[in-house]
Amino acid sequence: MQKYESDCHQPDCLWKRFREGDTQAFEQLMKRYYTDLxxxxxxxxxxxxxxxxxxxxxxxxxxxxxxxxxxxxxxxxYLLTALRRKLKKEKEKLRIQYVEDPFIFESGFDAPLTAEQQMMMEEQLKEKILSVRRVLSQLTARQQEIIYLRFYMEREMTDIADIMMLNRQSVYNLLHDALKRCKAICGQMELVPGLSMAAFVFIPLIF
Structure with missing residues (x-):
């Protein structure tokens, strides 16, 4: 098993072996991508x-x-695209509505600080994350999706185009509009003093 993992750990190699009927490669693919999916x-x-x-x-x-x-x-x-299509098909069957606010707030903080300092920094972090979460909740479903793919999944624009079944220019336009909308909302909100687009560094903590 150790030799197998060292010889074949790249996605293209696992995919090739899976197509050849290698059950271990298939299991590795499932383990690698299940959480992201x-x-x-x-x-x-x-x-x-x-x-x-x-x-x-x-x-x-x-x-x-x-x-x-x-x-x-x-x-x-390939797998993300397949899942998106599958979910769309199943939702149409069940007539399930898109969840308007799907973001999960879960964060932690671990630093060598005093109890008082740690509490203060945790509160500041929570406030910023909550504010960004509220900004994102005001975007359309597709705007939320492209921000998730780009900033959390760190997918390239060409990959996003394939996943969302859009042409490349439409992807750029959608992302531009989403970020423009976020900036406008940040300018209107006073949830946290000084909230700006820089706060979107916390996006990975929100998802």
Missing amino acids: FNYGARFTGDANLVKDCIQDIFLLLWNKRHTIGDVQYVKT
Whole structure:
């Protein structure tokens, strides 16, 4: 097992071996991408079981069609796109509405400070995160999605275009409009003194 992992740990190698029927490679792919897929799927619905079922269905379909599936350049992008389409299809069946505020607030703080200093910094961090969360909640579903993909998942614009099924120019326009909207909202809000676009460094903590 150790030799296997050292010889084949890159996505393209795992994908190649999976297509050849290697069960270990298939398991490695599932372990590597499951969390990212679940977190991405949770942006569309609050039904965790639905997201899990869709992910399971995707991997089951992949295994059943492993001999006919071709090479993919970006495995993660391929899987995210498949999940997005699957969720859309299932939601249309169940008539599930998009969750307007899907952001999960969970943060922690660990630093060698006094109890008083730590409490003060935690409160400041919570205030900024809460403010950014409120800004993001005022965006459209697609604006929320592109910010999630770009700043949390750190996907390239070409990948985002594939995942969201848009052309590249539309992706740039959507991101530009989303950030412009965020900036405008920041200028209107007085939730935290001095709130600006710089506060969006906390986006990874929100998701």
